[in-house]
Amino acid sequence: MSWRSINSVLALLAASTTVPIASAQAAPCMKITLTGTQGGPPVFRGQAGAGTLVRYGDETNDCSAVILQFDTGRGTTQQLSKLRVPVGKLNAIFYTHMHSDHTEGLADMMQLRWHFRSHGPNVDIVCSRPARSPAGHTLSCRKFAKHIGDALIQSGEMAQRLAENKKRRPGGPAALLNVIEFGLRNEPQTVWSSGDVTVKAIRSRHVPGHASYRVDTPAGSVVIGGDAGNDTPKPPRATSTSAQVETLAKGADVLVHSTIHPVMGPGKGSGFFPPIFYRQSTAADLGGLAKRAGVKHLMLTHLIPPLGAPKQGPFPIPGGPLDEAAYKSAATESGYGGNVIVGADLKTLELPAK
Numbered sequence: 001m002s003w004r005s006i007n008s009v010l011a012l013l014a015a016s017t018t019v020p021i022a023s024a025q026a027a028p029c030m031k032i033t034l035t036g037t038q039g040g041p042p043v044f045r046g047q048a049g050a051g052t053l054v055r056y057g058d059e060t061n062d063c064s065a066v067i068l069q070f071d072t073g074r075g076t077t078q079q080l081s082k083l084r085v086p087v088g089k090l091n092a093i094f095y096t097h098m099h100s101d102h103t104e105g106l107a108d109m110m111q112l113r114w115h116f117r118s119h120g121p122n123v124d125i126v127c128s129r130p131a132r133s134p135a136g137h138t139l140s141c142r143k144f145a146k147h148i149g150d151a152l153i154q155s156g157e158m159a160q161r162l163a164e165n166k167k168r169r170p171g172g173p174a175a176l177l178n179v180i181e182f183g184l185r186n187e188p189q190t191v192w193s194s195g196d197v198t199v200k201a202i203r204s205r206h207v208p209g210h211a212s213y214r215v216d217t218p219a220g221s222v223v224i225g226g227d228a229g230n231d232t233p234k235p236p237r238a239t240s241t242s243a244q245v246e247t248l249a250k251g252a253d254v255l256v257h258s259t260i261h262p263v264m265g266p267g268k269g270s271g272f273f274p275p276i277f278y279r280q281s282t283a284a285d286l287g288g289l290a291k292r293a294g295v296k297h298l299m300l301t302h303l304i305p306p307l308g309a310p311k312q313g314p315f316p317i318p319g320g321p322l323d324e325a326a327y328k329s330a331a332t333e334s335g336y337g338g339n340v341i342v343g344a345d346l347k348t349l350e351l352p353a354k
Contacts, residue, residue: 026058028196030219030351032254032299035069035079037343039258039304041101042313048345049073050102050302052224052256053085056197056217063219063350066197070094070213070224070256076105077112082346088117092124092192094199096226097210098139107148110173114149115161118168122178126192126199129181131209139209142179149173184211188248204228204242206279214248220351223249223295225257227280227302234278241281241289249293253351258302259283259343261322262330269318280304283327288334297353298336300327301343 033055036048050073057065067090069076077087087109096102113123127141149172152158158172169175182191184203192199197217204212206227213224228242249255260280264272281289283300290298305312308321324342331340341349 026060027352028056028058028217028219029063030215030217030222031055031063031348032222032256032351033083033346033348034256034299034301034343035076035083035346036073037301037303037306037345037347038073038101039260039302039306039312043074044306044309047306048075048079049105050258051076051079051105052301053080053083054215054222054224055085056215056219064089066091066194068092068094068197068199068215071096071102071226072105072109073101074104077108079346080109087113090123091194092126092199094192094213094224095125095127095141096212096224096228097207098141098144099207099227102226103144106145107151107173110148110176111152113176114168114173118176120176122176124178124180124192126180126182126201128184128201128203128209128211131184133208139207141209142181145177145179146174148177182211184209186244188214200248202244202248204244205231205233212242212245212248214252220253221251222254222256222351223252225249225255225281227258229279229281234274239288240278240285246289246293249289249295252293252295254297254299254349255286255290255293255295256299256301257281257286258304259286259300259327260304261327263318263322263326264304264312264315270312270315272312272315283330284333287331287336287340290331290338291334291336295338297339297341297349298331299341299343299347299349300331303327303343307342307344 033053035051038047050071052070054068055064057063130140132138188200188202191201200214201211215222225245228245262282264270266274327342328340
């Protein structure tokens with residue numbers, strides 16, 4: 001064989017070894033799913049309580065190497081099941097604040113994990129330190145987690161289950177929680193990380209202890225605003241949105257935020273309590289925040305009122321039920337030109353966008 005032939009063969013071999021290597025480099029991806037979009041404690045047409053699932057990975061693991069849940073409203077376990085995400089696979093759970101519509105799904109989730117993964121590993125619960133309110137009471141994520149299984153312990157069920165299977169942890173579901181607390185600050189701080197995933201938190205106003213989060217990955221970034229509102233509790237003010245969330249959202253790909261429609265405001269006929277209205281961010285003002293922060297996708301969730309609802313709890317909707325167009329119109333009146341996604345349970349956005 002001539003040297004020219006040998007060189008040709010070597011070139012072909014080099015080409016054949018480099019092509020598979022290039023194709024084997026799976027692209028990173030992120031999925032953001034609204035596990036529940038119900039606004040506040042009411043229930044409308046079976047909507048799940050507030051929550052957002054963030055998954056990160058690559059094409060080989062369906063973007064699910066790291067799985068994070070932000071808030072756990074009622075029905076979160078069932079919603080995760082629909083997505084084929086076992087609660088035992090969650091790496092961490094983050095809480096924006098201690099309101100039942102954002103937290104009550106945890107007992108169900110952890111009882112299930114205790115039944116079938118009592119050996120662990122523990123799941124991180126990430127939240128702010130106990131916060132004392134002006135009225136004198138304290139909101140505590142740590143106490144909430146510590147007593148998550150108390151009802152079943154007091155009822156005797158836990159003892160019965162332990163008698164049937166002594167390999168389960170005697171402390172109940174609380175024994176599977178690893179609580180990570182952080183002090184609230186007005187600037188972003190890292191509160192959790194794993195590999196390429198970093199989660200930052202910032203103080204934001206709603207109730208004492210409220211925090212908003214930002215998840216950064218090589219595939220993109222998402223901000224979870226929670227129920228944040230402006231530090232000024234009522235007008236006159238420039239906007240209903242949080243300055244801290246705006247800081248956190250600078251340059252983010254996605255902003256997920258609870259939303260109240262301006263039609264529920266004082267003097268418009270709903271009778272909705274003004275202090276509750278004023279501590280939420282309106283759809284119109286969230287569009288303005290997203291525009292200023294350069295956010296590409298605005299996901300409206302925790303909708304007050306829900307799509308198609310004649311009432312928000314006992315409060316009638318002036319002019320009748322709202323549709324998706326009503327929320328989009330409000331969010332874009334500021335000139336926001338990005339992608340507005342009006343929340344529905346299990347609606348998912350993938351990054352990079354396809």
